[in-house]
Amino acid sequence: MAKKIKQIAIYGKGGIGKSTTTSNISAALSKQGYKVLQFGCDPKSDSTNTLRGGDYIPTVLDTLREKNSVKAHDVLFRGFNGIYCVEAGGPAPGVGCAGRGIITAVQLFKQQRVFEELDLDYVIYDVLGDVVCGGFAVPIREGIAEHVFTVSSSDFMSVYASNNLFKGIQKYSKSGGALLGGIIANSINTPYAKDIVDDFARVTNTKIMEYVPRSITVTQSELHGKTTIENAPNSEQAKIYNRLATKINEHVESKTPSPLGVQELRDWAAKWADTLLDLETGVIGTKAAGNL
Amino acid sequence: MKINLDTPVVENREQRLGTIIAWDNGSATNLVKESSTICSGCGANDGERLCESKGPFTQGSVCSEMMVECQAGNIRDAVLIQHSPIGCGAGQVIYNSIYRNGLAMRKLPVENIRITSTNLEESDMVFGGIAKLEQTIRDAWNRHKPKAIFIGTSCATGIIGDDVDSAAAKLEEELKIPVIPLHCEGFKSKHWSTGFDAVQHGLLRQIVNKNPKKQKDLVNVINLWGTDVFTPMLAELGLRVNFVIDMATVEELAQMSEAAATVSFCHTLSSYLAAGLEQEFGVPEIKSPQPYGFDGTDAWLRELARVTHTEEKAEIYIAKEHARIAPRLAELKELLKGKKGYVATGSSYAHGLISVLRELGVEVNGSLVFHHDPIYDSQDPLSDTPDASKNSLDFMVKDSGDVPNFSVSNRQQYQFYGLLKRVNPDFILVRHNGLAPLASRLGIPAAPLGDEHHALGYQGILNLGETILDILAHKKFHLDIAAHTKLPYKQWWLDQEDPFVLAKEII
Numbered sequence: 152m153a154k155k156i157k158q159i160a161i162y163g164k165g166g167i168g169k170s171t172t173t174s175n176i177s178a179a180l181s182k183q184g185y186k187v188l189q190f191g192c193d194p195k196s197d198s199t200n201t202l203r204g205g206d207y208i209p210t211v212l213d214t215l216r217e218k219n220s221v222k223a224h225d226v227l228f229r230g231f232n233g234i235y236c237v238e239a240g241g242p243a244p245g246v247g248c249a250g251r252g253i254i255t256a257v258q259l260f261k262q263q264r265v266f267e268e269l270d271l272d273y274v275i276y277d278v279l280g281d282v283v284c285g286g287f288a289v290p291i292r293e294g295i296a297e298h299v300f301t302v303s304s305s306d307f308m309s310v311y312a313s314n315n316l317f318k319g320i321q322k323y324s325k326s327g328g329a330l331l332g333g334i335i336a337n338s339i340n341t342p343y344a345k346d347i348v349d350d351f352a353r354v355t356n357t358k359i360m361e362y363v364p365r366s367i368t369v370t371q372s373e374l375h376g377k378t379t380i381e382n383a384p385n386s387e388q389a390k391i392y393n394r395l396a397t398k399i400n401e402h403v404e405s406k407t408p409s410p411l412g413v414q415e416l417r418d419w420a421a422k423w424a425d426t427l428l429d430l431e432t433g434v435i436g437t438k439a440a441g442n443l
Numbered sequence: 444m445k446i447n448l449d450t451p452v453v454e455n456r457e458q459r460l461g462t463i464i465a466w467d468n469g470s471a472t473n474l475v476k477e478s479s480t481i482c483s484g485c486g487a488n489d490g491e492r493l494c495e496s497k498g499p500f501t502q503g504s505v506c507s508e509m510m511v512e513c514q515a516g517n518i519r520d521a522v523l524i525q526h527s528p529i530g531c532g533a534g535q536v537i538y539n540s541i542y543r544n545g546l547a548m549r550k551l552p553v554e555n556i557r558i559t560s561t562n563l564e565e566s567d568m569v570f571g572g573i574a575k576l577e578q579t580i581r582d583a584w585n586r587h588k589p590k591a592i593f594i595g596t597s598c599a600t601g602i603i604g605d606d607v608d609s610a611a612a613k614l615e616e617e618l619k620i621p622v623i624p625l626h627c628e629g630f631k632s633k634h635w636s637t638g639f640d641a642v643q644h645g646l647l648r649q650i651v652n653k654n655p656k657k658q659k660d661l662v663n664v665i666n667l668w669g670t671d672v673f674t675p676m677l678a679e680l681g682l683r684v685n686f687v688i689d690m691a692t693v694e695e696l697a698q699m700s701e702a703a704a705t706v707s708f709c710h711t712l713s714s715y716l717a718a719g720l721e722q723e724f725g726v727p728e729i730k731s732p733q734p735y736g737f738d739g740t741d742a743w744l745r746e747l748a749r750v751t752h753t754e755e756k757a758e759i760y761i762a763k764e765h766a767r768i769a770p771r772l773a774e775l776k777e778l779l780k781g782k783k784g785y786v787a788t789g790s791s792y793a794h795g796l797i798s799v800l801r802e803l804g805v806e807v808n809g810s811l812v813f814h815h816d817p818i819y820d821s822q823d824p825l826s827d828t829p830d831a832s833k834n835s836l837d838f839m840v841k842d843s844g845d846v847p848n849f850s851v852s853n854r855q856q857y858q859f860y861g862l863l864k865r866v867n868p869d870f871i872l873v874r875h876n877g878l879a880p881l882a883s884r885l886g887i888p889a890a891p892l893g894d895e896h897h898a899l900g901y902q903g904i905l906n907l908g909e910t911i912l913d914i915l916a917h918k919k920f921h922l923d924i925a926a927h928t929k930l931p932y933k934q935w936w937l938d939q940e941d942p943f944v945l946a947k948e949i950i
Contacts, residue, residue, distance in 0.1 A: 220458040251602050262447055262454040285571065285604020292606055294450070326609030 156271050159399065160290040160329060162280035163302030164312035168337045170198045171369060171378075172302050172392075173277040177202060178380035179389075179396030181232040185272035188227075189234060192257070192290060194241025194249040198277040202230030205376025210240020211256040223265040231381050235269060250286020253278075257289050280312045282319045291320055291329040298332040298405045300360060303351075305336075305344035307420050310351050317355055317410035330405035333360040335395065340364050343430060347423055354419060356409040360402075361395040364388075446647075446719045446820060451608050451624055453644035453715075455632035460714075460816045463495035464634050466851035467943040471810075474849055475837045478817035479829055493817045496851075498946035504813075504854045506629030508595055509534045510638025515593040515625060515645070516558045517542050517668075517689040518696065519551070522589040525560040526576050526607060527597030532560040545668025545690055548894065559583050563599055572600060573610050580614045580622060590693035591621040591650060593642075601628035621693075623649045634814045634853065636711055636789075642688060643716035646696055647723060655700035655724060661685050662747070663705040663720065665713035669896030673706075676900055679760040680744075680753040687716075700724035704750045706743070708899055709733065710791035710819055710835055718820035728821055730830065732838040735795030736802045737765065739838065740900050746832075764901040775908035776804040782915070785868035785887075786810040787859065787878050792895070794835035796872050796907075799898045801843035803908045809848035809866030811859070813875075852942075856881045860930065861942030863887060870914055872907075886925035888914040 161176070163169035170191070177189045191198025196210050208228045215221050230236045239256035241249040260266070266274055276290040280301065290296045299320055303313040313334065320331050336348040339362040352359050368389075372382035379388045411419060447454065456462035466474065478493050508527070512534050516523040525531050539556040546553045559582070561567075561575045576594065583592055592614070596607055607624045615622040623645040627638045663685045664673045673684045682703070687696055699705070705720050706729045707713030717728035731746035732739040741761055748757030784805045786793045790812040797807050815836075822830040829837065840846070848866050852858045854877055863871070863885055871882050871889045879889035890910045892898065898907040930937065941947070 220461065248602055250604050254601070254604055258450065258452050259458075261450045262452065262458070264447055264449075285606060287604075288606070289604065292609065294608075323606070323609065326606070326613055328609070 154270075154272070156266050156274055157298075158266075158274045158276070158296045159298045159300065159332070160276040160278055160296035161300050161302060161335070162278050162282070162313075162316045163335075163337075164280050164309045165193075167280070167302050167304055167309050167312075168363075169280065169302045170277055171201070171373065172335055172337060172363065172395075173198065173275055174201045175378045175380050175389075175392040176396045176399060177234050177273075177275055178231055178378040179393045180273055180400065181234045182380060182384075182393075183396065183400065185400070186270060187234045187273040187275065188266065188269065188271050189230075189236055190257075190260070190274060190276045191236075191238040192253045192276055192278040192287075193239075194244075194252065194279075196238040196240045199228075199230055199236035199238060201373055201376060201378045201381075202234050202236055203228065203376070208236055208238055210238040211259060212240035212242075212252050215255070215259075221259060223260050223263040227265070231378065235271070248284075248286070249279075250284040253286045254289050257295065261295075280316055282316055288319050288323065292323055292326075294327075296329040298399075298402065299329045300332045300335050300399070302335045302337050303348060304338040305347035310347070310420075311416065313351070314355065314410050314416055317357075317408040321407055321410055324407040331357050331408045332399070332402050332405045333358045335360050336362045338363070338365040343427065350423070351419075354409075354411060354415075357406065360398055361391065363391055363395065445822075446715065446722055448644070448648050448719070448723065451648070452626040453637065453641045455637045456634055456640065456814075456816065457632060459640075459820065460818050461493055462634055462636070462814055462816050463493055463851060464501075464814045464853040465496040465498060465943070465946065466493070466815060467496055467941075467946075469847075469849070471836060471840050471846040471849035474815065474851075475834070475840055478815070478836070493815070496943055496946040498943070500945075501853065502855050502857060505534075505635045507627040507632055507635050507638030507641060508597060508629050509538075510635050511593075511595040511625050511627045511642055512538050512558060513541065513667075514639060514642040514688045515595065515623075516556055517545070518591070518593075519554075519690060519692050520589055521591040521593060521693055522557045522559065522583040522587050523593045523595060524576070524579050524583060525558060525595050525597065526563070526572065526579075526600050526605065527560060527595070528563045528599055529560050531597050532558070541668060542690070544893075548668065548670050549686075549690055550671075551690060557583075557587055557589070563597075568599060568603055571603060572605050573607075576605070576607065576610050577614060580610070580618070584618050584620075589620065591623060592618075593645065594622065594624045596624065596626050596628055598628050598630050601626075601630065621649045636814060639712055640715040643719065646688065646699075646716065647719040650693060650696045651700045651720070651724065652697045653700070655698070657703070658683075658698070658701045659703045659751070661698070661702040662751070663687055663699050663702045663717075663726065665705065665707040665716055667708075667712070667895050669708065669894045669899075672896045672899055672902065676760075680748060680751065680756045682747075682751060682753065700726060702726050704729055704747060706747060707733075708792070708895055709789065709795070710833060711789050711814075711816065714816070714819040714821070721821070730821060730832040732832075732842070733791060733795045733835050734900050735898065736798035736843065736904065737901070738842050739795065739798050768901050768905055771905050772802070772908070775905065775912070778912060779803050779805050779908060782806065782870070782911070783808065783866065783868045784911070785863065785866060785871045787871055788874045788892070789813050790815055791835040792874070794839040796892075796898055797846060798839050798843050799904055799907050800872075802904050803911070805911070807846055809850075809862065809868065810846050811850040811852045811862055813851070813853045815851045850942075854878065857932065857936070858942040860885070860932065860937075861939060865942075869918075870911060881930070883921050883924050884928045884930055886918075886922045888917045888921045890914045
């Protein structure tokens with residue numbers, strides 16, 4: 152009998168390090184012996200670049216534009232350690248409908264039963280996290296991903312995007328949609344950054360999967376067109392990604408988050424603005440400020 | 444597995460079958476040949492099965508959503524909700540008249556169609572239309588207490604990504620009746636027959652009885668609204684008819700999985716459902732030529748008889764019918780001698796009609812179909828050659844001869860003009876609106892086969908002959924129309940030899 156494929160979706164605000172994180176998770180899971188497919192759901196189509204030596208691959212939608220029909224295998228490429236890479240693709244900026252593009256690309260793969268056929272352990276969707284329309288919610292709806300993780304830094308706009316995602320998850324949770332696994336806290340190099348995401352996780356009733364610091368190793372690896380797992384497997388950063396992948400692998404039960412309302416989120420942010428100001432002006436002692 | 448029922452969205456025809464909607468490369472034999480080999484020569488189609496002629500525009504026709512209206516909207520104790528702006532509801536007018544006529548022809552109580560639109564507006568496009576959909580489902584339930592509610596999606600909801608599946612699941616739980624989302628966005632397929640498949644996909648997933656008690660004398664007949672010619676015919680074999688999808692009840696649709704076999708008047712319509720019933724529930728699809736003309740009907744009956752173990756009865760019936768219609772057929776052939784006919788209908792139905800015309804001695808040197816499926820759903824898509832037993836085009840060519848001018852043109856009046864001029868027929872056979880008026884203005888009368896069973900089986904040969912005689916009697920009237928009307932085309936187009944020239948010019 153076919154095994155159960157673990158399907159997860161990783162959301163995050165554009166530029167927050169979502170594809171970097173996703174590709175490193177894919178690479179780490181693959182090195183741990185799992186068969187992984189990474190599905191980029193962002194019209195920029197660069198989710199899988201660091202799994203493919205920096206190469207762009209033909210996208211599902213570009214292929215569909217040129218041909219009458221698309222065989223899923225035509226848009227399926229192998230990357231680092233045999234990881235399957237797919238990019239949904241999408242329209243040029245300012246035209247068409249990127250959300251519809253995600254619907255079309257994901258449906259095509261589901262209809263052709265590719266995941267079952269490839270005997271996968273993991274399908275990881277890397278999705279642009281500003282859930283601006285129905286299309287971007289497709290991976291968290293019933294029958295696609297089971298677990299959602301969000302990549303967020305402590306920046307307010309990133310937290311805001313995560314909170315929006317939580318709203319989407321909460322909405323679809325009542326109809327069999329994916330639930331929230333937790334937050335992958337990214338670019339966490341200061342105690343206050345950690346405190347902010349910790350506090351956000353607390354108030355929204357979720358948890359932090361891992362704290363990932365900003366690291367020059369990641370930048371160096373990406374400039375080589377590689378993940379940290381591939382380029383610097385023994386680095387401290389690779390250990391963190393490996394630990395994260397292990398936690399995701401062991402993760403079983405996701406939950407419905409409690410997103411903040413508009414005013415709640417503002418009040419929450421204002422409280423942190425005051426705290427950060429106190430830090431800067433010395434009202435809070437240096438001990439509490441850690442290595443700021 | 445060929446048909447994938449795990450996902451709520453049906454795969455479109457071009458993806459599943461390699462369907463094309465334009466082709467004009469000579470004879471029917473040529474189309475058979477091109478359908479059976481993977482194209483590798485021109486490189487234009489990247490190894491697809493069959494190259495399509497690609498013009499710069501297409502004249503208005505219909506879309507998948509309309510096929511959902513005329514199938515799911517015609518189930519007697521169900522309701523169809525069009526989750527769409529109100530414009531998509533324009534088809535309700537014509538489909539109501541067809542539904543009422545159909546019920547009358549089948550001697551069922553005449554009633555109005557039950558289709559409701561969610562009437563999506565600007566604000567629904569911005570904020571999502573699910574709340575309206577849920578309200579409409581509840582309203583439909585309160586008003587009609589249906590046995591099932593179907594939801595047809597629209598281009599608008601497809602683009603904004605409304606989560607119709609979740610809403611349907613929620614209301615199914617709440618109302619305790621099947622609530623079936625049918626994904627039929629018009630933009631998703633270039634050919635409307637994908638709309639048939641969308642309905643059939645929904646039926647297979649949510650209506651058909653999953654634990655069937657077999658009824659060994661029950662035969663599913665996939666049809667539209669035609670008169671009931673099947674009940675008396677199948678009764679000769681001791682079989683009962685389960686008519687689906689139009690004008691069936693939800694219960695009749697549910698028992699499709701209990702039948703001994705599935706037949707149809709047209710492979711185009713039945714392809715998905717018949718293959719799905721066989722794949723999922725072991726109900727054999729009768730894979731034979733379609734029941735048109737002597738050879739087609741003989742072969743169809745014999746295959747049905749083989750599957751249902753009624754061979755002896757079938758042979759008696761076949762012999763009886765051959766003898767019965769022979770005298771009048773001889774007369775009709777005499778009366779129709781030298782006449783030329785042209786068929787312009789849906790794909791595999793046209794193949795059947797051409798065979799019937801040939802039985803009547805009518806010459807057919809040109810015809811068109813609205814689309815062409817190189818294979819049907821019963822076949823492995825990776826197979827190089829179409830399923831021989833069901834290849835209606837190949838059967839037509841081998842059984843009754845080639846059609847030298849065979850085209851695929853999706854109700855394109857502007858091309859129809861040139862196609863008719865090419866062969867200059869005495870009459871045309873049509874089933875869909877839009878083509879007969881053009882032919883009339885060329886002085887060519889049309890037989891509108893609104894009753895799709897008119898030409899089916901042995902009696903159908905005679906029926907069609909009589910109808911052609913009737914319409915040929917209008918010849919003078921049509922010549923008068925031609926003398927007093929003008930076509931809407933410029934002289935440049937009227938002078939064109941090639942109706943597909945726009946697809947060939949480098950623009």
